[in-house]
Amino acid sequence: MKIKEMQLVSFRNYENETFTPSPGIHLISGENGRGKTNLLEGIGVSLSARSFRTTTIRDVIQHEKESAYVKTIIDLEGFDHTLEMSIRPGHRFLWRDNNKMKTIGEYKRGIGVVVFQPQDLNMVHSTPSLRRNFLDNAIRTIDGLYEENVKNYYHLISQRNFALKKHKREKNLFEVYDYQLAKIGSYILVERLKNIKKLNNWAKEAYGTISNQRDSFQMNYMSTLPISSDIKELEKMYHQLMRDNLYKDMEMGRTTIGPHLDDLRFQIDGKEAKSFASQGQIRSVVLSLKIAESLLIREALGSNPIVLFDDVFSELDPIRREKLLESFKGMQSFITMAEPIEKIFYKEQLEDIRPIKITEKGIEEYSF
Ligand SMILES: Nc1ncnc2c1ncn2[C@@H]1O[C@H](COP(=O)(O)OP(=O)(O)OP(=O)(O)O)[C@@H](O)[C@H]1O
Ligand SMILES: [Mg+2]
Incomplete structure (x- = not known):
């Protein structure tokens, strides 16, 4: 499955943003607070009708606005589907291919998403x-x-x-x-x-x-x-x-x-x-588990899920960073980082990878 187009309206810090993803890996950089996590959240909300960040979905509505709207065109096994969702306090309205959907299950049928958030790292040490x-x-x-x-x-x-x-x-x-x-x-x-x-x-x-x-x-x-x-x-x-x-x-x-x-x-x-793993090893464990989860979904649905990985590169050494990118091959993935991309990767390492930058103007192509 691949997202072909998406639009976020009054969603968190996005006023009205349209974005046309590529089929492969996206590296998304930007300063703190620019909206990297918000973009991943927007993709996640539009694919699953739920936020990985909050259980009160109304939080995503832009301050001072009455409603938020997200729209995605997704290719599922060669067929395009349009997903639309409007969020108001206390309500969410879902449409798939212009038909109103009664349940989240109907809305997200056949769609798989895997999310990594830095707090997932707690999994190793927690109860x-x-x-x-x-x-x-x-x-x-x-x-x-x-x-x-x-x-x-x-x-x-x-x-x-x-x-x-x-x-x-x-x-x-x-x-x-x-x-x-x-x-x-x-x-x-x-x-x-x-x-x-x-x-x-x-x-x-x-x-x-x-x-x-x-x-x-x-x-x-x-x-x-x-x-x-x-x-x-x-x-x-x-x-x-x-x-x-x-x-x-x-x-x-x-x-x-x-x-x-x-x-x-x-x-x-x-x-x-x-008891014994280092920070980088813990991160590698949790990321490996998430990649395994993607493969489980791929086996069940017959195509790769959409992968949303937030802030993954810190604590990883240069080899692990490069190898991690290799693990995403074939999956449409959105990976954020707070550092400038050139601080972490050489341009030559980014063949087939789309670098993106979020600035005060919104989502832009990254230029080295
Ligand atoms: N409902 C909302 N309406 C308007 N702005 C919001 C809303 N919710 C969050 N924001 C703004 O979004 C910004 C945070 O965006 P986000 O968390 O995506 O940043 P980020 O780029 O991931 O930053 P970091 O690198 O620190 O993780 C903050 O400035 C916050 O005030
Ligand atoms: Mg963030």
């Missing part, structure tokens, strides 16, 4: 939830059924946790919860294991490229349950474990096993990334 979110988000994008099941699973967990505190005597209630959780939890676990295997292979390869084969990356799924790829067997074991743990769970007031507690383990050259 397991950010690592689980990475995995869940990657699978969600390609599988609506997974999304549904994850939602149901968390709903059941919060109901069971409430019952563990308030309705300890109602044993039948736990029979129902535990049966359902074993079923949904097993499905989630099997899907995660299937996808983590693919993501690990791709991330390993991307990490090898970025580090110029200097060090190696490995990711493992750490489960609170015994692992089996036979779903029927897994459901049985899971259900039994839920029963065995019931009294302990009552004491703790929460459910102590299940995919809501699982984790991903990242290792570089066999050592825990959390």
